Amino acid sequence: MKPISILGSTGSIGTQTLDIVAQYPEKFRVVGLTAHSNINLLAAQIGQFEPEIVAIATEEKLPALRSRIAHIPNPPILLAGTKGVKEVARYGDSQTVVTGIVGCAGLLPTIAAIKAGKDIALANKETLIAGAPVVLPLVKQHKVRLLPADSEHSAIFQCLQGVPEGGLRRILLTASGGAFRDWPADKLSYVTVEDALKHPNWAMGKKITIDSATLMNKGLEVIEAHFLFGLDYDSIDIVIHPQSIIHSLIELQDTSMLAQLGWADMRLPLLYALSYPERIHTNWQQLDLVKMGSLTFSEPDDKKYPCMELAYGAGRAGGLMPAVLNAANEQAVALFLEGKIGFLDIPRFIEKVMERYITHNNDNPSLEDIIAADQWARQAIKQLPVSQ
Ligand code: MG
Numbered sequence: 001m002k003p004i005s006i007l008g009s010t011g012s013i014g015t016q017t018l019d020i021v022a023q024y025p026e027k028f029r030v031v032g033l034t035a036h037s038n039i040n041l042l043a044a045q046i047g048q049f050e051p052e053i054v055a056i057a058t059e060e061k062l063p064a065l066r067s068r069i070a071h072i073p074n075p076p077i078l079l080a081g082t083k084g085v086k087e088v089a090r091y092g093d094s095q096t097v098v099t100g101i102v103g104c105a106g107l108l109p110t111i112a113a114i115k116a117g118k119d120i121a122l123a124n125k126e127t128l129i130a131g132a133p134v135v136l137p138l139v140k141q142h143k144v145r146l147l148p149a150d151s152e153h154s155a156i157f158q159c160l161q162g163v164p165e166g167g168l169r170r171i172l173l174t175a176s177g178g179a180f181r182d183w184p185a186d187k188l189s190y191v192t193v194e195d196a197l198k199h200p201n202w203a204m205g206k207k208i209t210i211d212s213a214t215l216m217n218k219g220l221e222v223i224e225a226h227f228l229f230g231l232d233y234d235s236i237d238i239v240i241h242p243q244s245i246i247h248s249l250i251e252l253q254d255t256s257m258l259a260q261l262g263w264a265d266m267r268l269p270l271l272y273a274l275s276y277p278e279r280i281h282t283n284w285q286q287l288d289l290v291k292m293g294s295l296t297f298s299e300p301d302d303k304k305y306p307c308m309e310l311a312y313g314a315g316r317a318g319g320l321m322p323a324v325l326n327a328a329n330e331q332a333v334a335l336f337l338e339g340k341i342g343f344l345d346i347p348r349f350i351e352k353v354m355e356r357y358i359t360h361n362n363d364n365p366s367l368e369d370i371i372a373a374d375q376w377a378r379q380a381i382k383q384l385p386v387s388q
């Protein structure tokens with residue numbers, strides 16, 4: 001049984017990970033859980049999975065959580081706050097820590113887990129996009145693995161098994177194209193929040209559904225792919241693949257290409273991140289190519305998806321610019337969802353904030369610099385005039 005801990009156990013990644021544990025109780029054992037604030041669900045998870053240690057990030061909720069689990073025969077150690085979450089990350093004999101925490105809040109506990117020698121099932125975007133300058137040297141130093149839980153990076157990681165060092169030539173990330181895949185670029189100024197929330201293939205949270213519509217999601221994945229697999233930005237491309245069956249591809253030095261296919265189901269990449277290098281037999285629905293019929297591909301339109309170029313630009317600038325891009329995007333998307341700015345203002349706002357930051361960029365940032373840049377970008381977006 002592989003011992004694992006889950007940070008963010010009540011979120012989408014956390015609950016899907018626990019679904020897998022519930023399905024394969026002979027394969028995985030839960031050592032620790034952390035949650036932001038949902039004590040009802042967390043209490044139920046404690047009862048079902050009997051972890052050794054649990055932390056609730058929102059400290060005020062600790063007494064309520066304590067009384068909620070008072071009847072449990074073998075209660076876990078209960079902790080609270082950022083310190084508590086960090087302690088769960090590094091605690092005990094867990095081999096892999098699933099990082100399902102959203103935002104820069106995920107950085108500190110991820111670093112704590114790495115320093116404790118644990119492999120990371122990577123589901124927190126900021127770990128690499130913002131944190132790479134600090135996180136990657138630690139990964140090397142502590143000889144741990146970053147096991148991608150995102151479908152695209154998992155696909156690349158799966159394809160790379162058995163490829164010798166230096167064999168990889170190019171990465172091709174597939175994108176569904178999001179809600180506006182079939183809309184002409186000149187119609188995009190009129191889109192509503194409702195239009196943007198209709199994702200064709202994946203049922204996801206609001207923020208990531210908007211990121212799929214702008215293709216920022218893919219841009220951020222390009223930056224993560226750069227850090228995970230070590231290719232430069234000229235060797236990482238995006239292709240629109242509306243069926244979301246091929247989750248990404250790699251091209252090798254001899255022009256051979258490898259792809260990973262599967263239904264659009266997050267559990268598959270999650271399972272592989274947990275079971276790696278083992279392959280676990282599942283009773284999940286098998287992919288039926290004949291039923292699928294055809295798989296199609298097209299080039300993403302720069303004009304329609306300006307966020308893509310912003311992400312490549314931030315990645316190439318390096319240093320703190322990816323952190324600024326990511327934080328600015330989160331704030332811009334929040335403003336759009338609140339109805340305060342238009343859809344096309346999202347890239348405009350991000351670009352303005354990035355332009356302001358250029359002269360402050362720093363090639364060798366500390367963790368404090370990263371968190372400061374993230375906070376700066378969030379404030380900078382809020383200060384831009386909204387009617388333009
Ligand atoms: Mg993805």
